[in-house]
Amino acid sequence: MNPRDNPFAAHRIxxxxxxxxxxxTWDALWARLAVSKYCGAIVGxxxxxxxxxxxxxxxxxxxxxxxxxxxxxxMSSTAAExxxxxxxxxxxxxxxxxxLDGAEQLSTREWLSLRSAxxxxxxxxxxxxxxxxxxxxxxxxxxxxxxxxxxxELSGSSLPGREAAALHVRHRGNLREVFRxxxxxxxxxxxxxxxxxxxxxxADLFLR
Amino acid sequence: MPAVQLSLRDDRxxxxxxxxxxxxxxxxxxxAPKNAELHLTWSTKGKGSEDIEVVASVPFANPQANETxxxxxxxxxxxxxxxxxxxxxxxVLELIIDPGDHSAHIDITLAPDGREVLxxxxxxx
Numbered sequence: 001m002n003p004r005d006n007p008f009a010a011h012r013i014x015x016x017x018x019x020x021x022x023x024x025t026w027d028a029l030w031a032r033l034a035v036s037k038y039c040g041a042i043v044g045x046x047x048x049x050x051x052x053x054x055x056x057x058x059x060x061x062x063x064x065x066x067x068x069x070x071x072x073x074x075m076s077s078t079a080a081e082x083x084x085x086x087x088x089x090x091x092x093x094x095x096x097x098x099x100l101d102g103a104e105q106l107s108t109r110e111w112l113s114l115r116s117a118x119x120x121x122x123x124x125x126x127x128x129x130x131x132x133x134x135x136x137x138x139x140x141x142x143x144x145x146x147x148x149x150x151x152x153e154l155s156g157s158s159l160p161g162r163e164a165a166a167l168h169v170r171h172r173g174n175l176r177e178v179f180r181x182x183x184x185x186x187x188x189x190x191x192x193x194x195x196x197x198x199x200x201x202x203a204d205l206f207l208r
Numbered sequence: 209m210p211a212v213q214l215s216l217r218d219d220r221x222x223x224x225x226x227x228x229x230x231x232x233x234x235x236x237x238x239x240a241p242k243n244a245e246l247h248l249t250w251s252t253k254g255k256g257s258e259d260i261e262v263v264a265s266v267p268f269a270n271p272q273a274n275e276t277x278x279x280x281x282x283x284x285x286x287x288x289x290x291x292x293x294x295x296x297x298x299x300v301l302e303l304i305i306d307p308g309d310h311s312a313h314i315d316i317t318l319a320p321d322g323r324e325v326l327x328x329x330x331x332x333x
Contacts, residue, residue, distance in 0.1 A: 002326075003254030004296035011253045183255045187293065 001190040007155040008183035013176075016150055018053045021141050030060075032137060038066070038097055038123025043131050044140030047174030050127040053140065054099050057125065066097045066122055073102035082106060086113050094122040101127045103134075142175050144168045150175070151182065211236045212312040214246075214303050221314060222322030225285040233268065233303045234276040235310065243306040244271035246279055250287060250318075254295035271305075289317045290325035 003009055020029060033040070042050045054070065061068040069092065071085055082105070089098060098118055103126035106114060111133060118124040126134055144164040152158045159167070171177040216231040223229065233246055246266040252259045263284055268277045281301075290297050302313040319325050 002291035002296050003294060004291065004298060006254065008255075009253050010256060011251075011258045014258070180255060 001187065003187075006183055006186050006190075008179045008186055012154055013179050014052070014055075016052065016153065018049055018056050019146060019149070021139065024138070029138065033123075033125075036135065036137060038125065039118075039134060040125060040137035041103070041131065041134040042125065042127045042138050042140060043129070043136050044127075045129060045142075045173060047171070047176035047178075048140040048142050049175070050140050051101050053138075054101050054125065054127055057099065061097060061099075066095050068097050068099055070099040071101065073100070073105035075105065077102075077105050082110055086110065086117065089114060089117045089121070092117075093120050096121050097123040097125070099125050104128050104132070142168065142173045147175060147178060154179075155182075155186070210238065210308065210310055212303055212305055212310045214301060214312045214314050216301075216314060216316075222317040222319075223283055224320060224322055225283060225288070225318060227283050229281045229283060229301070229316070230278070231301075232276050232278050233312075235271075235303070235305055236274045237305065237308070237310070238273065240273045241271050241305045241307065241310075243304075244268040244277075245304050246281070247302045247304060248281060248283075248299070249302060250297055250299050252295045252297050254292075256295065283318055288319040288325045290319070290327060292327035293329055 004011075020026065042053055044050050051072075058068045058070055069088075071088075073082065073085070085100075092098070098121055100114075103111070115133075124134070125137065144162075144167075147168055148159055148164040151164070167178045167181065171181070211234075213234045214231060215234070216229060233244070235241070235244065245268065247262045248264040249260060249262045251261075264281060266279050266281060271277075287297055289299055299316045299318045300313050301316060302311060304311050317324055
């Protein structure tokens with residue numbers, strides 16, 4: 001199996017539709033965004049889908065006549081890059097709307113400068129790991145059941161037994177890390193044809 | 209209904225580095241688009257994040273609502289289409305029509321003799 005064909009390849013995971021938590025519907029989320037004037041935070045731990053959700057808001061915002069600007073900050077973002085972000089945002093005006101992934105990477109001073117600049121925009125939606133900086137719009141959560149559902153969608157097979165729960169615990173709910181392990185498992189199984197025949201394990205560490 | 213299509217001469221999709229691709233881009237739209245452009249892109253797929261680079265673009269000036277435009281594009285020498293243990297590298301020709309996000313694409317192989325390079329797997333000890 002080539003990496004591009006591995007069901008847990010990154011490009012396949014990135015295309016998974018975001019599952020809204022707690023019975024929330026997309027209509028309810030959009031209503032929540034409108035009430036908040038498209039200003040708030042998506043809050044959640046590592047690997048819980050915050051970036052995925054932010055990215056999936058982009059086409060929907062365009063369809064609602066906003067001009068979304070998606071910016072990512074990471075731990076490796078430099079001061080120059082953060083300053084460039086501030087300079088860029090200061091030039092924007094409604095219907096421009098800022099989607100900032102990794103807002104915690106800004107210092108307090110940088111955040112206050114940004115907060116002032118976004119007052120001219122149609123909105124500002126950020127992602128953070130804990131509630132801060134803007135009111136919480138939505139909290140992203142993961143669960144073994146969610147992991148099982150996503151793994152089944154990717155691979156066509158469910159995880160056996162309590163494997164989803166074990167993986168969820170081992171990786172502390174970080175589904176990005178879980179999928180990296182599942183990528184390796186799938187690649188190893190594919191390589192070991194003899195093992196597969198001997199133990200009757202097919203692509204199916206994943207089949208019940 | 210809008211339609212966008214790419215076709216390559218002789219339906220050929222395997223090429224050696226440095227070869228020239230010849231083909232045609234066709235679109236049928238309700239109104240003339242603002243932009244119509246052909247992109248030659250490579251991307252990586254596999255365990256890590258996807259890397260992607262547009263290495264060549266062919267803009268079609270003054271696009272009309274319905275037309276076919278021929279094109280030629282010289283391929284670079286590298287990187288080759290390959291698959292290893294962690295990543296695959298793929299090449300794609302993509303026609304993008306804007307506005308409306310209409311697109312069509314053809315996956316191509318760029319490698320010596322037009323054959324994807326398969327890197328040997330490293331068996332665990």
